[in-house]
Amino acid sequence: MNRTARLYALVEELRATAPRPLTVAALAARFEVSTRTVQRDLQALMETGVPVRSAPGRGGGWTIDPQMTLPPIHFTADEASALAVALAAADSSAPYADAARTAAQKIAASMTDPASAAAQELAARIVTLPSPSDPTVRSAVEQALTTRTVLRLSYVDAAGRQTNRVVEPAGLLAADGRWYLIAWCRTRQAGRGFRLDRITAAAPTTEQAQPHDLTELLRDSAAAGAAPPTTLAPLTRFA
Incomplete structure (x- = not known):
C-alpha cells in the first residue's frame, strides 16, 4: 500500500471506530508499518486539515471528529441481519474484502437498536472456513x-x-x-x-x-x- 492509499485508509479506520480512540500501536499493526510511520502519517493528516486529534492518558489514542462519521441509520432488524450475512460472505479471498471489513465497522457504529442487536446476534452465529488467498x-x-x-x-x-x-x-x-x-x-x-x-x-x-x-x-x-x-x-x- 502506497502512502497516499494508506493516509486515506487511516482516515477511514478512524472514522469506522469514532468516537472510540485507536492507539498508534494498533494502527501500526493494522497497516503493517512502524509506529513512527503512523505518527508521521497522523501529523501529515493534521497539517492538511483533517480533523484528527489525540486523546492523552489511559485509554487514549487517536480519533477523528465525530461529524465525519455516519449518522444513525434506521435499519429494520431484518435489514440489519441481511447486511450481516452479506458482509460475512466477503471473506478474505473475495475482491475488496478489506473495504468490506471497514464498511461493516461503519454500519455497526451507525446502527441503532434493535437493528444493532439483531445484527450482532446473527453475526455471532455465522462461521466460515478460511480459504487460502494471496x-x-x-x-x-x-x-x-x-x-x-x-x-x-x-x-x-x-x-x-x-x-x-x-x-x-x-x-x-x-x-x-x-x-x-x-x-x-x-x-x-x-x-x-x-x-x-x-x-x-x-x-x-x-x-x-x-x-x-x-x-x-x-x-x-x-x-x-x-x-x-x-x-x-x-x-x-x-x-
Missing part, C-alpha cells in the same frame, strides 16, 4: 479494476498449465462461490474469465485499458446469462 494478487486486481488499467498476470488453468497474460479488466463475476476476473486478454485476443484463486501473480500497470462491455465479453460463454444482482440496483441506478 492478498498481493487480490490488491492488484482491485487496483486495476478501480483505476481501469492494464493488468499483467500469471494464471494456472484447470489442466494445471501456467501462462503469462496481459489483460484489460472489464468486471467481476461471482459463480458457485468463486470469483472471476472478466477481461479482454491481449494474449488470446478474446474475452476471458480468470478465477481469482488460480491467479498466481498479478501486477497492475500505469497503462489505461480500453473500455470493454462486460455483457459482450461473456457472450457465447457459460456465463452468458449472468446479470447484475438485484441487490445492487440502487447503486447502479444513478451511474
Whole structure:
C-alpha cells in the first residue's frame, strides 16, 4: 500500500471506530508499518486539515471528529441481519474484502437498536472456513479494476498449465462461490474469465485499458446469462 492509499485508509479506520480512540500501536499493526510511520502519517493528516486529534492518558489514542462519521441509520432488524450475512460472505479471498471489513465497522457504529442487536446476534452465529488467498494478487486486481488499467498476470488453468497474460479488466463475476476476473486478454485476443484463486501473480500497470462491455465479453460463454444482482440496483441506478 502506497502512502497516499494508506493516509486515506487511516482516515477511514478512524472514522469506522469514532468516537472510540485507536492507539498508534494498533494502527501500526493494522497497516503493517512502524509506529513512527503512523505518527508521521497522523501529523501529515493534521497539517492538511483533517480533523484528527489525540486523546492523552489511559485509554487514549487517536480519533477523528465525530461529524465525519455516519449518522444513525434506521435499519429494520431484518435489514440489519441481511447486511450481516452479506458482509460475512466477503471473506478474505473475495475482491475488496478489506473495504468490506471497514464498511461493516461503519454500519455497526451507525446502527441503532434493535437493528444493532439483531445484527450482532446473527453475526455471532455465522462461521466460515478460511480459504487460502494471496492478498498481493487480490490488491492488484482491485487496483486495476478501480483505476481501469492494464493488468499483467500469471494464471494456472484447470489442466494445471501456467501462462503469462496481459489483460484489460472489464468486471467481476461471482459463480458457485468463486470469483472471476472478466477481461479482454491481449494474449488470446478474446474475452476471458480468470478465477481469482488460480491467479498466481498479478501486477497492475500505469497503462489505461480500453473500455470493454462486460455483457459482450461473456457472450457465447457459460456465463452468458449472468446479470447484475438485484441487490445492487440502487447503486447502479444513478451511474
